[in-house]
Amino acid sequence: MKVVLQNLTKKFPNRNKKGADVTAVNDFSFEIPDGKLVGLLGPSGCGKSTTLFMICGLEEPTEGKIFFGEDDVTELPPEHRGVGVVFQNYALYPHLTVRQNIIFPLQNLKGSDKLSKEEMNERAIDAAKLVQIEELMERKPSELSGGQQQRVAIARAMVKMPKVLLLDEPLSNLDARLRLQTREEIRRIQKETGITTIFVTHDQEEAMSISDVIVVMKDGELQQIGKPQDIYDDPVNLFVAKFLGTPPINIFQGRVKDGKLYLTENIAQDNSSNQSAPTALLNVAGIADQEVTVGIRPEGFIPDEHGALCCNLVRIEVMGRDISVVSTHPSCENPNVRSIIDADNEIDPDSATVRFSLKPHKVLLFNIETGERIYF
């Protein structure tokens, strides 16, 4: 079932009467293709959960429409939308056993949908098998680990055979190891059932690793939608570039002059090292002369004795497969410049400076005021 959001807007009235309404989600439009796993990604308070709650029908949109397939479901109550929801803290009924929890949604069915006791039981067991908790059926939620509770919550959401599965921060309550395991589990369940799944997360790594499509949000507004790799390689603005990737992208202040890119501090620094002319980092033909924000992905650095970028070396972190070079640069906005280079390269940890040349496609330019991407 494909999900289409059209100009979706949600405003909450301000608590004190004088203030303006709080816009949680602003003019949100996108289409989620059928059978895909979609990550709704953004920092805390950007309206991800509100969007999710509007899709499942717990929140009513102020404006805009929601379509499941061709059906307009904007006005439909949650139970008629065919959605399964896994809440952030799972919301398992603590006084009911796992079996009773999973069966609970089925017992609500009325009329022609009504199931016999045996059918309900069968469906519950099927759902439990899907998430591999069939041996825990008689336990209470308090007797389960966080990961098991998570599975029960997924089973409860899946037992109605929903057309769309929604997960609100599904992994935030799990420890690091379990998180890895569970996200693969979610991927597996989604693949097995082919159900359109939307999950909310503030963890870009989580979103990148399992999503087919990522939707990046900020302050209630859609920033970018696309495949994880595409968004990573080709962010539309500074926010998206900063938000995706670990270690984060290195941000420098720079400027373009005569189709060449310089870092702002380059001149002074190069003078000190007795070089006559400032060296350009890159050729960026076709861009008008202006101040720019330069983003360089950590993997965009190539150690090069004659490289144009000269950084003050802080330390080198060996990670086995590759090396992380931590250095500083006067025009860098991050506290440190972090570059990841291949372990084959040898860098003298005692030298004061380190020089890099850059991979052009890992260097991103942004408008210094709007943060919009400048393509070259």
Add this chain to the structure above:
Amino acid sequence: MSKNNSKSWLYLLPAILFLGIFMVYPLIDVLIYSFEEGYNFASQTFFDIGWYNFSYVLHDAYFLQAVKNTFLMVIITVPLSTGIALLISVGISSIKPLRNLFQTIYFLPYVTNTLAVGLVFMILFKKTAYSDGLVNLLINWFGGSSVDFIEGPYWAKMFVMCFYIIWVVMPFKILLLTSALSSVNQHYYNAAKVDGTSRLRTFTRITLPMISPTIFYLVITGFIGAFKEYSNAVALFGVNLNAAEMNTIVGYIYDMLYGDSGGYPSYASAAAIILFVIVLTITCINLLVSRKHTYYV
């Protein structure tokens, strides 16, 4: 270790002394009194030790009347007050505007003096030379004939009594229940809503189990409180409760000690022990029943 121990005993000493003198000693004393036959308060002497006091109390028509009254009050007021309080609390929690106002209004009786409330009930129910009371006016208006609620038939007096007790105990129950209701996490309701759970089912399958500890607490304390009913009866019917047929067990105990026919600490003690046994039994039954139906997080 032993030094620590003696230190801790030292800290406990004031409480132990206080509880011992004012709680434990009187309790033991009551037990002793209840078995001393023909105890004379003035000379502090008695004839014999045995069950006569209990036998006397259990054959006393006034005591039996008091037991009957007390049981009726308990059976009527505890379920009714808890049930109505639950309804009101659910109502209060489900409205947004003016919630604080309603909460205050429903809590007012709790901070109002019992005797002042008794006065209000007098105006509502009592027949005087000038009027039949407000309730009778209403009854007349609907075509019924006046009933004397304070000095009239037994059922009318019991009705006023129960009405009064329910009204007095309700605020506290509403207070506890509204706070219990508001402590149920909204996530559970969201989950139920997504699954299309009807409101009734949400209430019975989610809300009730979640607030069951509070309900259970209210039922137990309600039972105990109702069995100890006395001051409310006095507020309505005056001190001569035996004459009004509205005496309670605690009232009987008081009468046996200090009333016009009083001065019998042995009978009073025996009655007190009987009350204790009744309350203990009922509470045990409550505990057994609730074990199945109460869910603790």
